[in-house]
Amino acid sequence: MRQDFSFPDCAYSGAIRSNWRAVLRQYGHWLLHAVLVALIGTVSTGALAEELTVRLVVGSDSAFASETASRLQKLLEQSAPGIALERVDIASLPAASSTSSASLVVTLGDVAWQAAAAVSARDSPVLALMPRHHAYEALMKRSPRSASALFLEQPINRMLNLVSLLKPRDTRVGVVLGPATQGMASRLQEASGERKQRLRLETVSEEAAVGRALARVIQDANILVAIPDPVVHTANTVQSILLMSYQADIPVIGYSAAYQRAGAMVSIYTTPEQLSRQAAETIIAWRQGKGLPPTQEPKYFTIGINTTVARSLGIELPDAVTLEQKLRVMKE
Numbered sequence: 001m002r003q004d005f006s007f008p009d010c011a012y013s014g015a016i017r018s019n020w021r022a023v024l025r026q027y028g029h030w031l032l033h034a035v036l037v038a039l040i041g042t043v044s045t046g047a048l049a050e051e052l053t054v055r056l057v058v059g060s061d062s063a064f065a066s067e068t069a070s071r072l073q074k075l076l077e078q079s080a081p082g083i084a085l086e087r088v089d090i091a092s093l094p095a096a097s098s099t100s101s102a103s104l105v106v107t108l109g110d111v112a113w114q115a116a117a118a119v120s121a122r123d124s125p126v127l128a129l130m131p132r133h134h135a136y137e138a139l140m141k142r143s144p145r146s147a148s149a150l151f152l153e154q155p156i157n158r159m160l161n162l163v164s165l166l167k168p169r170d171t172r173v174g175v176v177l178g179p180a181t182q183g184m185a186s187r188l189q190e191a192s193g194e195r196k197q198r199l200r201l202e203t204v205s206e207e208a209a210v211g212r213a214l215a216r217v218i219q220d221a222n223i224l225v226a227i228p229d230p231v232v233h234t235a236n237t238v239q240s241i242l243l244m245s246y247q248a249d250i251p252v253i254g255y256s257a258a259y260q261r262a263g264a265m266v267s268i269y270t271t272p273e274q275l276s277r278q279a280a281e282t283i284i285a286w287r288q289g290k291g292l293p294p295t296q297e298p299k300y301f302t303i304g305i306n307t308t309v310a311r312s313l314g315i316e317l318p319d320a321v322t323l324e325q326k327l328r329v330m331k332e
Contacts, residue, residue, distance in 0.1 A: 054283060055102035056087045059112025064272055068129065069108055071276035080284050090115045104286065106279070110135045117145060125292055129279055132230075134180045136295075148292035150279055153228055154255060154268050155297045156184065156191050157332040160225075162253060162268055162303075164195050165326055166317070167223050171197040174221025174250070176213050178204055178231035210237045211244070218248045225253045226264065238262055251313055260304040265313065266323075267304045274300035303327070 054076070058069050073085050088096045090112060097119045105126045107113040113128040113136065120126060122145040128136060130152040140147065163173055173192055177185060182203045192199040200220040202213035210232055218224065224245050226233055233241070242263035245252050254264030257271075278299050286292050303320045310317050317323075 051082055051084050052103040052287065053084050053086055053101075055096065055105045056085055057090065057093055057105060057107045057112040057116050058087065059090050059107065059109040059115065062109075065108045065130075067272035068276050068279075071273055072106075072279050075276055075280040076283065079280060080287060083283065083287060094119050104283065106283070107131075113149075114139060117143060117147070120145075122146065125286075127279070127282060127286075127292060129275065132180060132228075134183070146292075148282070148294060148296070150275070150282065150296045150298070152270055152275065152298060154270070154301060155332055156187050158301070158327065159227075159253065159268065160188075160191050160195055160197065161327055161330045161332065162266070162323070163197065163223055163225060164330075165323060166251070166253070166266065166315075170222070171195070172200060172220055172222045173197050174200045174214075174217035174224040175227055176202050176204060176210060176217060176232050177227060178229035180231065181227050181229040184227065204232065207231050207234060207237060211240055214241055214244055218245060218250055222250060223253065224250050226255055226259060228255050233259075246309070246313075249313060251309070251315060257302075257304055260306050263306065263309055265306055265309045265315065266317070267306075268301055268327075269304070270298040270301050274298065274302065301327075 056069060056072065058065055069087065073087065076083050076085050086096070086102065093115055101124070103125075105116045105120055105124065107116045107126060107128050108130060110131050113126070113131045116126050116128075117139055122143075124146065126145070126147045128147060128149045131149055133151060133153065136149045136151075160173070163171060175188060185201060185203065188201065189199055198220075200217050202217050204210055204213045224241075226241070238259070239262070242252060246263065251265035252259075252263070254260050254262075254267035254269075256267060256269045260267035275298065278296070282292065282296070301324070303323045305317055305320050305323075307317075318326075
């Protein structure tokens with residue numbers, strides 16, 4: 001038998017209709033407001049669901065850049081289905097920019113950042129991943145535009161916090177700066193002073209002067225911090241820096257896994273997985289309307305320990321995980 005779920009036309013249903021009319025008279029404006037809110041929410045959701053194009057420009061064929069690009073693409077595919085990632089190389093960038101516009105351009109490395117800035121409209125947002133500080137700031141000064149940067153270099157405060165964990169007393173920090181990093185001198189002085197660390201600082205203008213500057217530094221320092229600079233730390237100088245420091249019983253804090261493998265006792269760095277994770281978080285936040293931050297330092301980091309070097313220097317260290325945990329809770 002067919003069941004009828006409608007209200008029967010009787011006094012009971014009439015009473016219900018009367019009650020509903022009373023409800024509408026009393027609360028009708030609230031119901032209308034609720035309907036409008038629901039409609040606006042539907043429109044907003046529909047707008048958010050529209051696919052946006054993110055153009056990824058890779059300017060380096062390094063393994064680091066390639067892995068970062070691949071991981072970023074995978075993260076966006078998994079976490080942001082409303083974003084279409086278009087990967088182009090520098091040679092194809094002018095043609096791609098002239099035929100279609102991207103909602104956001106993401107670059108990997110200095111060369112890609114400079115190329116994208118040259119062909120993109122100044123009001124088109126660019127997220128520059130792993131540019132060097134001085135290169136990014138110089139271009140922004142010459143040609144201001146809508147841009148954001150996520151640097152690969154670790155913040156000074158984090159580096160010196162690591163120094164405090166490794167050498168908590170009688171800390172004499174040695175640093176050699178070059179043309180690209182000499183502007184950091186005042187920040188290093190301030191940050192080391194806050195931590196009761198004595199700073200021994202030298203600045204060079206050319207690669208040939210690095211050895212002499214380092215010799216002066218290690219006369220007074222008992223720990224050396226390597227700040228990435230394309231003149232100071234090169235394929236020609238790194239081995240000499242490590243050897244001179246080792247012979248003086250001075251541990252070196254490096255800024256990459258390669259530096260650790262070469263002989264730095266400890267290195268602190270951001271991996272491709274960590275960089276792509278922060279980049280994806282930034283892009284998704286931008287997609288949600290939060291805007292791009294002017295600049296960002298790496299939020300995630302890894303510590304690597306060269307146990308052979310530490311043992312040779314007679315230094316007992318906590319494991320890398322313990323150092324990372326302690327470092328994350330320290331004020332930067």
